[in-house]
Amino acid sequence: MILVVDDDLQMLGFLREVLEKDGYEVEAFNEPYQALRxxxxxxxxxxxxxxxxAEMSGFDFLHTYRTRHAARKTPFVxxxxxxxxxxxxxxxDKGADDYLTKPIDPGLLCAKVRSHLRQANAFGLRVTRGNLHQLPFTxxxxxxxxxGLTGILEVFGEDIDVSLPFVAGRLDEASVSDExxxxxxxxxxxxxxxxxxxVAAATITVPEENAESFELSPEEEDLFRALPEPEELGGPAEAPFQLPASELPVEGIATLPDPPPPLSLPLVSAVAPPAEGTDPGVAAPGGMLSGLEVGGKLFQVQTEIIEGIPRRIVTVATYRGKALVKRDRECPRWQNREELQxxxxxxxxxxxxxxxxxxxxFIAAGRTAAGQPYRxxxxxxxxxxxDRAAAGDLARALTLWEEAAHLEPGNALLLRNLELVRAKLAAS
Structure with a gap:
């Protein structure tokens, strides 16, 4: 999404028309304070x-934006x-990434936009968006x-706008108050x-957890055995996801037949392919992340565009950090952003x-391991x-979190929650 700020309404209309025609989502404001909000x-x-x-100079707008959202590294023109x-x-010198002058040729403007977005992607700056009603905060x-996130998690609600910094997958706790x-x-x-x-090229990472601290329940082990990846239709063959040796199928455990693989739809572009020797490299849109709760288990589904030759759309579904399904398709680099999205x-x-x-x-087939208590x-x-804390049942919340602490005694966020709920119970 491109944000345009100019107090000339005619210019705003021109920029919106040019950029939307090139396939971009555009938000336009004629007042800098509204843009900052x-x-x-x-x-x-x-x-x-x-x-x-008139309301605020572009220099002040740039300074305010960079101060409030320093970690975003948003290209600014x-x-x-x-x-x-x-x-x-x-x-x-004020920190803009480029300075263009009016009047400007529409073709040059779009070329500059593509160049800055490609550069941002090349440095690994990526934005993945989602909704909290699909993926809970925890x-x-x-x-x-x-x-292993290094960057910022920004959370937006009706009365909240919070930036949570992460380094190598660890939250900077000092930046978050108890309230x-x-x-x-x-x-x-x-x-x-x-x-x-x-620090490396952008990709969807699915890190494995420490084998000593990560253990699937018998039911979950059966789930992974029962859901091998079907082969993709079309495109080059790719090595299937391999389970660790400790989780390979064992004799005596049958597997469900795979459902038919999804249809591989042909890729159709509304714009002509580039001339030989050229590469317009339409910048990829941000990624998508959602949560999917099925049978009391929460799966994460993430989709990203991975740059390369060819460019690919990759979607990975994970459970507790382990890849369950991966889908990969090629897409021409000359497709516009609307088609990519x-x-x-x-x-x-x-x-x-x-x-x-x-x-x-899998659940309907009744494949729960017989005689094994659920953990x-x-x-x-x-x-x-x-959920219990939100409902006001602090005693039950404490019991559940103490049980969780036995599984991951060093989890910093859990320890903060335990401190908070114990303090509230002591004060009541």
């Missing part, structure tokens, strides 16, 4: 701003009628920990954005439907404790 609820991929505005060399130099924190943490744990609705700055959403929804269908079939996972205990 919007940025407190959404994460733009690039900002274009005039310098000379001035597009201004101020065109003297010293004015351009000042804009660049599960979202776990996702950031398991993916804010309680408010976050109680959120039922809202949005989030994960802004990652990986449509194909991402289509593949994301298909994987969600596939996981739901296969897990429900709740850390995530389940953490979420149940959160």
């Amino acid at each position: 919007f940025c407190g609820q959404e994460v733009p991929n690039l900002i274009i701003s005039e310098v000379r505005m 001035f597009l201004s009628a101020l065109s003297r060399p010293e004015q351009i130099s000042r804009g660049l 599960a979202l924190i776990r996702q950031c920990e398991r993916s 804010v943490l309680e408010q976050l744990l109680g959120l039922q609705q809202g949005r989030f954005a994960i802004i990652s700055v990986p 449509r194909q991402m959403a289509e593949q994301h929804e298909k994987v969600e439907s596939e996981v739901r269908c296969r897990v429900e079939r 709740p996972t850390f995530d389940e205990l953490f979420q149940q404790g959160r």
Whole structure:
């Protein structure tokens, strides 16, 4: 999404028309303060701003945005009628990534936008968005920990706008007060954005947990055995996901037949392919992350566009950090962003439907290990404790979280919650 700020309404209309025609989602504001409020609820991929505005100068707008959202590293471009060399130099010295002058050719503007978005992607700056009603806050924190996030988790609610910094999958606890943490744990609705700055090329990572601390229940082991990946239709063959040796199927355990694989739809582009020797490299939109609860278990589904030759849309469904389903399709680099977003959403929804269908079939087949007592996972205990705390049952929340602490005694967020609930119970 591109944010455009200019107090000239005619110019705003021109920029919106040009950028939307090139396939971008555009948000336009003629007042910088309104744009700043919007940025407190959404994460733009690039900002274009005039310098000379009545309400606030473009320099002040840039400074305020960078101060409030330093970790975003959003590409910022001035597009201004101020065109003297010293004015351009000042804009660049203020921290803008580029300075363009009016009037501007539509083709040049779009080329500059593509260039800055490609550069941001090349440095690994990625934004993944989702909704808290699909993925609860506790599960979202776990996702950031398991993916080894270095960057920022931004959470937006009706009365909250919080940035949580992560380094190598660890939350900077000092940056979060107890009051804010309680408010976050109680959120039922809202949005989030994960802004990652990986040290390597952008990819969907599915790190394995420590074998000594990670153990699937018998039911979960059967689930992984029963849901092998079907082969993809079309495209090059890819090595299937391999379970660790300790989780390979054993004799005497039958497996369910796989459901038919999803149809591989042909890729159709509304724009012509590039001429030989050229590469317009339409910048990829941000990723998608959602939670899918089936049979009392929470699966995470993540979709990203992975740059390379060819460019690929990759979707991975995980459970407790382990990959269950992975889908991968090629897409031409000359597709516009609207088509890319449509194909991402289509593949994301298909994987969600596939996981739901296969897990429900697994449960319906009654494949629970006979005679084995069910052991709740850390995530389940953490979420149940959160639900009880939100309902005011602090004693039960404490019991659940203490049980969770036996499974992961060093979990920093859990320890903070235990301190909070014990203090509340002592004061009551």
